[in-house]
Amino acid sequence: MSDHHPTGITRWLYTTNHKDIGSMYLWFSFIMFLVGGAMAMVIRAELYQPGLQFVDPGFFNQMTTMHGLIMVFGAVMPSMVGLANWLIPMMIGAPDMALPRMNNWSFWILPFAFTLLLSSLFMEGGAPNFGWTFYAPLSTTYGPPSTDFFILGVHMMGISSIMGAINVIVTVFNMRAPGMTLMKMPMFVWTWFITAFLLIMVMPVLAGVVTMMLTDRHFGTSFFDAAGGGDPVMFQHIFWFFGHPEVYIMILPAFGVVSEIIPAFSRKKLFGYSSMVYATASIALLSFIVWAHHMFTVGMPVAGELFFMIATMLIAVPTGVKVFNWVATMWQGSLTFETPMLFSIAFVILFTIGGFSGVMLAMAPVDFQYHDTYFVVAHFHYVLFPGAIFGTTAAVYYWLPKWTGKMYNEKVGKIHFWLSMIFVNLTFFPMHFSGLAGMPRRIPDYNMMFADFNMWASIGAFGLGLTQVFFLVTIIMAIRGGKKAEEKQWDGATGLEWDALPSPAPYHTFSTPPKVD
Amino acid sequence: MAIRRKLIAGITSLLSVMLSGVVQAASKLNMRPGVTETSLEAYDLHMMVIWVMVGISVVVFGAMFYSFIKHRKSKNPTPAKFSHSTKMEIIWTAIPILILIYLTIPSVKLLIKMEDASNPEMSIQVTGSQWKWHYKYLDQDIEFFSNLDRSIKTDDPLYLLAVDNELVIPINTKVRFLVTAEDVIHSWWVPDLAVKKDAIPGFINETWTNVPTPGTYRGQCTELCGKDHGFMPVVVKAVSKADFKKWVAGKDAERMVAEKAAAAAAAASWDMDKLMALGKETYDLKCASCHKVDGTGIAGAFPALKDSAVAVGPVETHMSIVVNGTSKGMQAFGKQLTDAELAAVITYERNAWGNNAGDKVTPADIQAFKAGN
Numbered sequence: 001m002s003d004h005h006p007t008g009i010t011r012w013l014y015t016t017n018h019k020d021i022g023s024m025y026l027w028f029s030f031i032m033f034l035v036g037g038a039m040a041m042v043i044r045a046e047l048y049q050p051g052l053q054f055v056d057p058g059f060f061n062q063m064t065t066m067h068g069l070i071m072v073f074g075a076v077m078p079s080m081v082g083l084a085n086w087l088i089p090m091m092i093g094a095p096d097m098a099l100p101r102m103n104n105w106s107f108w109i110l111p112f113a114f115t116l117l118l119s120s121l122f123m124e125g126g127a128p129n130f131g132w133t134f135y136a137p138l139s140t141t142y143g144p145p146s147t148d149f150f151i152l153g154v155h156m157m158g159i160s161s162i163m164g165a166i167n168v169i170v171t172v173f174n175m176r177a178p179g180m181t182l183m184k185m186p187m188f189v190w191t192w193f194i195t196a197f198l199l200i201m202v203m204p205v206l207a208g209v210v211t212m213m214l215t216d217r218h219f220g221t222s223f224f225d226a227a228g229g230g231d232p233v234m235f236q237h238i239f240w241f242f243g244h245p246e247v248y249i250m251i252l253p254a255f256g257v258v259s260e261i262i263p264a265f266s267r268k269k270l271f272g273y274s275s276m277v278y279a280t281a282s283i284a285l286l287s288f289i290v291w292a293h294h295m296f297t298v299g300m301p302v303a304g305e306l307f308f309m310i311a312t313m314l315i316a317v318p319t320g321v322k323v324f325n326w327v328a329t330m331w332q333g334s335l336t337f338e339t340p341m342l343f344s345i346a347f348v349i350l351f352t353i354g355g356f357s358g359v360m361l362a363m364a365p366v367d368f369q370y371h372d373t374y375f376v377v378a379h380f381h382y383v384l385f386p387g388a389i390f391g392t393t394a395a396v397y398y399w400l401p402k403w404t405g406k407m408y409n410e411k412v413g414k415i416h417f418w419l420s421m422i423f424v425n426l427t428f429f430p431m432h433f434s435g436l437a438g439m440p441r442r443i444p445d446y447n448m449m450f451a452d453f454n455m456w457a458s459i460g461a462f463g464l465g466l467t468q469v470f471f472l473v474t475i476i477m478a479i480r481g482g483k484k485a486e487e488k489q490w491d492g493a494t495g496l497e498w499d500a501l502p503s504p505a506p507y508h509t510f511s512t513p514p515k516v517d
Numbered sequence: 518m519a520i521r522r523k524l525i526a527g528i529t530s531l532l533s534v535m536l537s538g539v540v541q542a543a544s545k546l547n548m549r550p551g552v553t554e555t556s557l558e559a560y561d562l563h564m565m566v567i568w569v570m571v572g573i574s575v576v577v578f579g580a581m582f583y584s585f586i587k588h589r590k591s592k593n594p595t596p597a598k599f600s601h602s603t604k605m606e607i608i609w610t611a612i613p614i615l616i617l618i619y620l621t622i623p624s625v626k627l628l629i630k631m632e633d634a635s636n637p638e639m640s641i642q643v644t645g646s647q648w649k650w651h652y653k654y655l656d657q658d659i660e661f662f663s664n665l666d667r668s669i670k671t672d673d674p675l676y677l678l679a680v681d682n683e684l685v686i687p688i689n690t691k692v693r694f695l696v697t698a699e700d701v702i703h704s705w706w707v708p709d710l711a712v713k714k715d716a717i718p719g720f721i722n723e724t725w726t727n728v729p730t731p732g733t734y735r736g737q738c739t740e741l742c743g744k745d746h747g748f749m750p751v752v753v754k755a756v757s758k759a760d761f762k763k764w765v766a767g768k769d770a771e772r773m774v775a776e777k778a779a780a781a782a783a784a785a786s787w788d789m790d791k792l793m794a795l796g797k798e799t800y801d802l803k804c805a806s807c808h809k810v811d812g813t814g815i816a817g818a819f820p821a822l823k824d825s826a827v828a829v830g831p832v833e834t835h836m837s838i839v840v841n842g843t844s845k846g847m848q849a850f851g852k853q854l855t856d857a858e859l860a861a862v863i864t865y866e867r868n869a870w871g872n873n874a875g876d877k878v879t880p881a882d883i884q885a886f887k888a889g890n
Contacts, residue, residue: 135741138742144818145817146817231719297713297714297739305632316613320609334590335588335593345581359617365559369548438736443746
């Protein structure tokens with residue numbers, strides 16, 4: 001009776017099952033993805049041509065802020081936690097996550113956190129309007145009243161993330177099947193394991209900085225106010241000490257995903273497994289000493305700028321190792337190009353392009369020209385959309401047969417891929433040009449000279465938005481009426497979830513641990 | 518250097534044309550080289566890193582696409598077995614390190630140069646506030662606000678890039694900018710000069726430029742600073758040293774005239790109609806973007822003035838808020854407006870939209886208030 005499970009709403013409310021919780025995380029993140037995407041559509045509609053057409057500048061700022069917050073904390077992070085929930089126990093041969101009740105709680109905090117955050121849109125003074133980086137004093141002295149709801153919302157999602165991370169660490173340390181040594185774990189488990197440490201290190205820092213904001217706003221402290229002996233730049237140091245590792249929190253699990261998928265469709269083992277592990281760990285460690293590269297213009301001493309410039313450029317080395325290893329995995333493999341593989345290949349290429357602009361931004365003397373322009377917007381969207389989101393999309397296509405026992409329609413999946421690929425580039429590539437031409441980010445209106453690039457980006461964004469609705473349809477079609485999936489749907493796939501479990505994976509798996517050689 | 522730059526520019530524009538087809542003019546696709554020594558060097562560094570990245574792309578993506586074609590299942594049904602090569606891994610760790618060293622050396626040199634604001638020939642204090650810049654020439658007795666020129670229409674090439682008062686500096690002079698802010702963080706950027714420095718309230722940042730060629734160089738605020746962040750351009754006009762002297766003399770004369778006018782205004786008699794007329798004009802121009810033309814404000818962000826306790830309460834409080842600003846975000850207008858304008862706008866706020874304080878404030882009252890401050 002391994003498939004027995006409760007039914008009705010209480011199944012979802014009370015569940016401690018890692019698969020149910022994983023599904024809820026994934027659906028939640030997809031809903032947030034569409035909500036944040038709708039805000040992006042408002043932004044791109046306003047920027048379609050010069051002049052103010054649809055929204056006033058104040059509301060525009062609310063849209064950019066909420067778009068960023070929702071995509072980072074509501075779409076990307078929960079989608080990664082969803083994948084972790086579904087996959088880590090199956091990959092290491094565990095019956096469930098180590099702390100199932102906490103798992104339930106860490107999910108169920110999220111809908112409340114985002115209800116708080118989204119409700120601010122309907123409040124007097126509007127939603128937070130100071131950018132997702134919420135720099136003081138714009139967010140403290142000058143923030144709208146709803147900022148307090150934002151602070152509480154961030155606290156709640158922080159608690160959720162910390163609990164999720166604790167769960168991953170405890171699970172990986174204690175729940176591995178006999179014989180599953182650390183250096184035998186699938187790359188996805190490794191990348192998440194390292195991500196979990198990053199989360200535990202930095203989410204409390206984020207909690208700290210929003211609490212300091214709260215006391216600055218209401219309890220007479222002056223952490224970020226020079227008039228009381230504080231320093232607005234200290235806010236940025238604390239924020240980016242969280243913010244830079246956060247970037248890797250969003251991307252490392254996606255590294256893990258493509259490190260599973262590329263070998264499967266190359267029918268060849270992942271090249272340089274141990275160097276992949278070490279590279280991931282190095283990226284994570286380096287992420288703690290590079291934060292101020294986001295702040296080259298705040299007036300740091302030149303010695304500080306030199307340190308952060310060089311440390312940042314160093315990250316290119318382990319990241320390069322990863323890219324080279326993926327290429328070497330494909331080299332002389334026996335490649336086929338099903339939808340998950342297409343998304344993974346696009347991930348490698350486009351993420352690398354995002355990495356290139358990252359190296360450019362790391363070079364402080366030229367960063368003075370790129371900083372806070374659309375070049376930065378292009379850079380981080382290249383690592384986030386075709387990076388983190390393509391990674392998750394690839395994972396969904398790859399493991400959907402295992403999760404649901406149903407196959408998606410390959411032809412429809414490929415259409416989804418090619419539309420995404422075209423539109424993602426049409427949206428974000430022109431932003432490099434508008435940035436180089438001198439367009440600052442976060443402006444609702446612009447000079448004629450930026451008009452062509454913005455028009456292309458807007459057209460691309462509308463297409464990209466619609467394509468994601470198409471993704472939803474594809475997935476629902478597969479779940480409702482897809483062909484039955486085989487136990488090992490992909491002939492090159494490896495790992496316990498493919499070798500030791502049927503499709504769909506039963507509700508309870510590995511009640512007795514599998515044997516790993 | 519010049520030849521290399523020309524060559525690089527040539528290749529870039531050729532490539533750009535190919536990339537963009539007929540849609541874009543080639544020059545629009547790349548960073549502008551700018552005019553100063555540092556901006557040209559930054560441009561060279563930018564081109565250098567771009568070409569390094571293009572080179573790496575060709576190798577890495579080339580290998581990938583070769584693999585897609587030659588190693589697909591139909592061509593290569595039996596995959597190779599290797600999954601490790603210490604030699605290769607050492608090579609592709611070492612090569613990026615060498616490339617990074619190659620990129621780091623010129624970056625370090627340029628960075629040190631750009632951050633060296635020592636021995637300036639003149640200094641200007643640049644102060645950002647919501648949503649305008651204030652320039653104060655520390656070596657001359659000149660200071661003024663620089664606001665967006667709102668008369669320029671969307672289809673004008675200068676849309677959002679023109680101001681009422683440009684910052685005028687002499688060419689071939691090392692000018693130091695001391696950058697700070699009144700309220701929130703702003704950032705002062707002129708792309709052609711490769712100068713970008715955050716303006717941080719309570720702190721002073723230093724940056725500099727030395728412009729070799731006369732011209733007008735335009736930029737924008739590059740740190741989100743609230744509602745009208747997109748509407749506070751930076752315009753620097755570099756003129757010959759002789760023209761700069763003339764401009765300074767002109768400004769001195771202007772100041773004398775303004776002082777006389779202010780004294781005359783204070784002495785003149787101000788009846789209610791005159792105050793209300795000037796008050797409405799000033800209010801609509803300076804205050805309405807936050808407090809709204811009808812005085813209703815924006816709930817939660819900018820308080821309403823209509824029926825407000827301030828606007829119909831004690832006049833001293835009202836004057837203090839307008840002249841000195843508040844810690845909650847209201848700007849200090851004491852220096853931005855003339856005494857007559859201040860008096861008129863306060864009078865207007867107390868008597869417009871159904872407010873019925875009934876009293877009037879004259880320029881003399883403002884002068885008395887400022888004196889007692």
